[in-house]
Amino acid sequence: MTKNSKMILDIVNSSHDHPTADQIFIRAKEQNSKVVLATVYNNLNSLVKEGKIRRIAVSGKPDCYDNTFRHDHTVCVKCGALSDIMIDDITEEIKSKLGDSFVSYDLNVSYICDECREK
C-alpha cells in the first residue's frame, strides 16, 4: 500500500459527500502538491478492485466514490444530489435467486430532494 493509495483511501473514507475523482484529486493536492489526476484514477481503480472502496455510477455525472459501509443511495432527478439512505439488506433474497455467484448489489433510489421540490 503506497502513500498515494493510502491517502486516497483516507480521503474517500473521511468524505461523506460521495466525491468524484476530480474532487478527490483536489483534496489530495491539498496534502501532496505533486499528485496528478491520472494517479488518482489509477489508485481509485485499484482500491475498487481490492474492495476497499465502492464506486457509484450515476448516468450523466462522473463516477463517485464511497466507503464500503453497507448502505444505499438516493439521487435527486432534478439536481443530481447524491445522499445516503438505509434500506433493509436484501442480500439473502438475491442469493436465493443467484446462488454463490453473487458478489454485491447497488440500490439507487431516484427522488426529488427538498430544495428542488420547493420550486
Place this chain on the structure above:
Amino acid sequence: MTKNSKMILDIVNSSHDHPTADQIFIRAKEQNSKVVLATVYNNLNSLVKEGKIRRIAVSGKPDCYDNTFRHDHTVCVKCGALSDIMIDDITEEIKSKLGDSFVSYDLNVSYICDECREK
C-alpha cells in the same frame, strides 16, 4: 412524437439485450440510412425524460437502455455482461422511508456469470 423518436423507442422496446446508444444507432441505420448518432442521443434523452424508456448506468461502460417493465439487472464483474433478474418489488419499503418524493429505484446486482466462472 417524431419518426426517429418512434423508431428509437421501438428499437429499445424490441431489443432484449440492453443496447447502448451506439448499438441503437446501428440498428436505426438499418431502417433509416440518414439518422445520425447525435440524433439518437438526443432522442434517447427525451425518451428517458418522458419516462418511456429506462437508462442503466454501469461504470466503465456506456449507458444502456431498456424497456420500463419492472425488473432488475445483474452485471458480471468480470466481463460486464448485463442481464435481467426479478427481485421482489421494494417500492413500498422505500416509500415508507422517503415519502412522496420517491420516483423510482434501480437495483443492480454484481455477480460472476457462468462463462467467467468456468475460468
Place this chain on the structure above:
DNA sequence: CTACGTGCAAATACTTTGCTGGATT
C-alpha cells in the same frame, strides 16, 4: 411563417494508456 427535429461538425467531459524516471525493497 414558426417551431422544432435533424444532420453535421466540433467541442466537452471523463477516463485510460504509454512512457520515463525515481523510490523502495
Place this chain on the structure above:
DNA sequence: AATCCAGCAAAGTATTTGCACGTAG
C-alpha cells in the same frame, strides 16, 4: 539491481452542443 508507482502528456471513448436547413403544423 529489479520492481513497481508516480508524473506527465497524449490518446481514447462517450456524450453534448451550436448552427443552418428543411419539414410539418
